[in-house]
Amino acid sequence: MSKPEGLHKQAVTMRDVAQAAGVSQSTVSRVLSGTEGSILIGEETRQRVLETVASLGYFPNLHAGSLRGQKTRMLAMMIADIGNPFYHPMVRAVQDVAHEHRYDVMIANTDHTSVGERLFVESVIRRPVDGVILVPYHMVKADFDRLIARTGAAVAVLGQHIDHPQVDTVYGNDDQALFEAISWLVCERGHRRVGLIGVTNEHSVGVRRRSAFVEALRQAGLAIDPALFTLGDWTESSGYRAAQQLLALPEPPTAVFAVNDLMAIGAMEAIQSAGVQVPQQMAVMGFDDIPQATWVRPRLTTVAQYPAEMGRWLATALFERIRGEFDGAGRRFEVKCRLCQRESA
Amino acid sequence: MSKPEGLHKQAVTMRDVAQAAGVSQSTVSRVLSGTEGSILIGEETRQRVLETVASLGYFPNLHAGSLRGQKTRMLAMMIADIGNPFYHPMVRAVQDVAHEHRYDVMIANTDHTSVGERLFVESVIRRPVDGVILVPYHMVKADFDRLIARTGAAVAVLGQHIDHPQVDTVYGNDDQALFEAISWLVCERGHRRVGLIGVTNEHSVGVRRRSAFVEALRQAGLAIDPALFTLGDWTESSGYRAAQQLLALPEPPTAVFAVNDLMAIGAMEAIQSAGVQVPQQMAVMGFDDIPQATWVRPRLTTVAQYPAEMGRWLATALFERIRGEFDGAGRRFEVKCRLCQRESA
DNA sequence: CGAATTACCGCATACGATTGCATGAACAGA
DNA sequence: TCTGTTCATGCAATCGTATGCGGTAATTCG
Known part of the structure; x- marks a missing residue:
């Protein structure tokens, strides 16, 4: 003392x-x-x-340089949940690019909550970093403004809905892909009752995917039955429960679409446990194409995103700004999703 | 300018x-x-x-405090590969405990390489943190000494072979569990030819698991056939290739043991692709019990470790030292592994 | 040989927050 | 009225590094 x-x-x-x-x-x-x-x-x-x-x-000592306003040699990354395999290739890609530049990466989970996202922003204000990678579900433009104004960090975002002049954005055409997937399910495969395992409307992505789903059904001339809309929280177990709910319906659907693979796999588990055959009696379809989609039996039919490519693009864009090689308006990069027809639908 | x-x-x-x-x-x-x-x-x-x-x-501004030698409010974590599901519960547990203390977590991958581990240590010397969590495969006592002397950080380690007076260690009885698992396979199940999908001896854990495997066979009075020892690199695809190798043998084994689940799942994929029935014609067994072990069909028989519990213990031990609530000799905590008999063996 | 460059290098300060020490005010007791 | 005490606050040094500016020695040129 x-x-x-x-x-x-x-x-x-x-x-x-x-x-x-x-x-x-x-x-x-x-x-x-x-x-x-x-x-x-x-x-x-x-x-x-x-x-x-x-x-x-x-x-x-890097702390000294950081204090002097030099480079911090550090990136911060905000994701929903490191436990979701969808993020791994993205995180790995970001870490790898960062490592090439001799940067370290700080990772925080939000569990899809808005308070988690706010805490992350505050943590970056407290400890400024050179670059920030975000996968936001709640943040609005004011939050981005605050982040940029208070830290001066370069910002790159994954998501379809972000539109900010100073942040680079990578996004998939997931709404359209989802629309096409459902259209294929009802038109080609002839399913007339399709259940949805979605997420709460608090997530902007939840709203968008729900609309795309509804639109696809509508264009196919199908009635919209509210009983077929169930809610999960992106986890496998929530998919399991949602599927049980659908199975218990007086008139269960013949196909189930889950807005991510984790819930689709959980749903398949529930359906098979109930003695119902996939895909003969009930088809299952997911979204993301995580590696594990090909591990389950039947192999999961799903829509592929390309998280590794996305992560690499995000990190590269970030470093171009950090190194001063680019400082123009926010760039946008679209990664096309692709339907992976496998065995479950 | x-x-x-x-x-x-x-x-x-x-x-x-x-x-x-x-x-x-x-x-x-x-x-x-x-x-x-x-x-x-x-x-x-x-x-x-x-x-x-x-x-x-x-x-x-946390950089200022860090420079003055106050707390950095930051933890560093070194793992082999964030893409391996085994680490997720551990990482999540560490992040959650850290978050409760309002700490951030920096995560680095080594890909099981010694150069990766050395770079991690240097990065922590450059940017001192309050606590370090390690899952080392190569580091020796001198490296721990250097890390502690140069940073003053609290250190907690996952692994069986670490013995340092100032670092807390959590370990599983994995050698013994592996021994018992193999014994069960040969004695109860009557397999006389068991293939191993191991890893190179550069990893201390590779040496240990190989010895345990050999010892189990020996005690069961089985001959040791070098042709049954294959090598992987912890990844699913390497398990796939190793299994192909075993299948191509003039006299293939009737059971295959992989030292982690990822390789076991890859092996199962290869075996089934070759038209060989699991477990009737060839049994498969893994190690770790990652969540995905129950997603595959047949469900994977494996040995469970408890990474979430381990992660929680590591982080808690770290914070006890950081907060000055404990500063005695290195503590040790054993987490018992457990055989999970499922369908693949 | 003296002056003007040039090539090297050190001094001092700043970054933002913590903390020992000094200082000032208010107030009580004698 | 003077001294001693307590309470509240300010001053200044410090952590490790980067950098503008000034200074010194070596070199060149007239």
Whole structure:
């Protein structure tokens, strides 16, 4: 208590290197940052400093640079749930690109809640980073403005509904893909009663997918039966419960569409447990095409998104802004979804 | 270029709050850190400061505190591959505990490589954090010493082979569980030829599991056939290839054990593709009990580990050290593995 | 040989927040 | 009225690094 002492004693600082090499601290800094052109350092001195750095095992402290307003060498990523396999290829792609630039990545889960998203933004305000990758479900333009104004970070977003002049966006044509998938289900496959396992309207994506679903049925001239609309929360177990609900109906559907694969897999589990054959008695269709979609039997018919490609694009766009190679208006990049016809529908 | 300007202009600092409230910056600090007892702040002043903080929307800058040697409010986590479902419950548990303490979590993948692990340690030296969670495959005692000496961070490790006085360790009795699982396979199930899908001996865990496997066969009085030992790299596709190798043998095994579920699932895929029935013609067994083990058909017989419990324990132990509630010798916590008999063996 | 460059390098400051110490006011007791 | 005490607040140093500016030695040129 007498000395502050700090939690993190840094063994060797730039000052130590300077002292050991018999130069000033600023010289060490200039040798290491290597700002060529402006200030020159004698070759002899440079060598001596570099040797001292190596022998002492010195590493620069990134906290100091962050405080000075330099680069933080850090990215923050906001996703709904690291447990959902859909995010893995995206997270991996972001981490890999970041790693190539010698950046670290901080990851936070929101569990699809708006309070989770708000906490994330505050956490980035508290600890500014160079770049932010978001998969938002609730944030509105004001939130993006606040984030950018308060941190100065580059921002890249996954989602269809974001439209902000300074953020780059990658999105899939998932509404249209969903529309086509349902149309295929009713027109080609002749299903007249299709159940939906959706999510609450709090999620903008939930609203959009529901509308696309309804529109597809309408265009096919089918009646809309509210009993066929069930709600899940993106998890496997919620899909299981929703399917049980549909099975218990007086007149159950002949096909079920879930707005993500996790719920579709849960639904299939429930349907098979009830002794109902998939797809003969009840077809099942998902969305995302997670790797596990081909692990289940029957293999899941679904709509593929390409999270790895999306993640790579997001991170690359971010670094172009961070490195100052681009600072124009927000760019948009569409990744086309694709129907994967497999065995479950 | 004329002004340094910095990359991250901080909109509102403590100085701004102080100015707006008509007090000194240190007073604002004292109001916010709320060091009760030692220093008193007048109630009137305190209220005025708090109101100003709220109206300006001020948040403290964590980089500054980190530099001063205060808490960084950040954890670093090193895992092999975020794409492996085994890690998800663990990562989620760590994130959840961290979130309760208002901490952020940085996550890095090593892909089981030693260079990846070394880079992670260096990255933590560069940007010290309060706590580090490791799932190492290569690190030795000297690396832990270096990490602790250079950062002063609390360290918690998952794995059986770590023994360091200052790090807390959680481990499963996986060698023994594996031994029992194989014994069950050969004694109860009567398999005389069991193939192994293992990993290279570079991974300490690979060595251990291989030994346990061999020992089980030996005690059952079975001959050791080197042709039955194949190598994978923990991924599904490598399991697929390894199984193809076993199938191509003049005398293929009647059972296959993979040292993780991902490879077991890949193996099952290959076996079924070859038209061989699981488990009638060839049994398959995995290790980990990832959620997806029950998604495949037949459901995978495997040995369960409890990554969520492990993650929770690791993070909790870490915070006990960070908060100074514990600073004794390294603690050890064993999580018992359990054989999950399902349909594939 | 003296002056003007040029090439190197150090000093001092700033980033934002914490904290030991000093200072000032108010107040009580003598 | 003077001194001592308590309470509330301000001043300034500090963490590690980057950088504008000023200073010194070496070199060149007239």
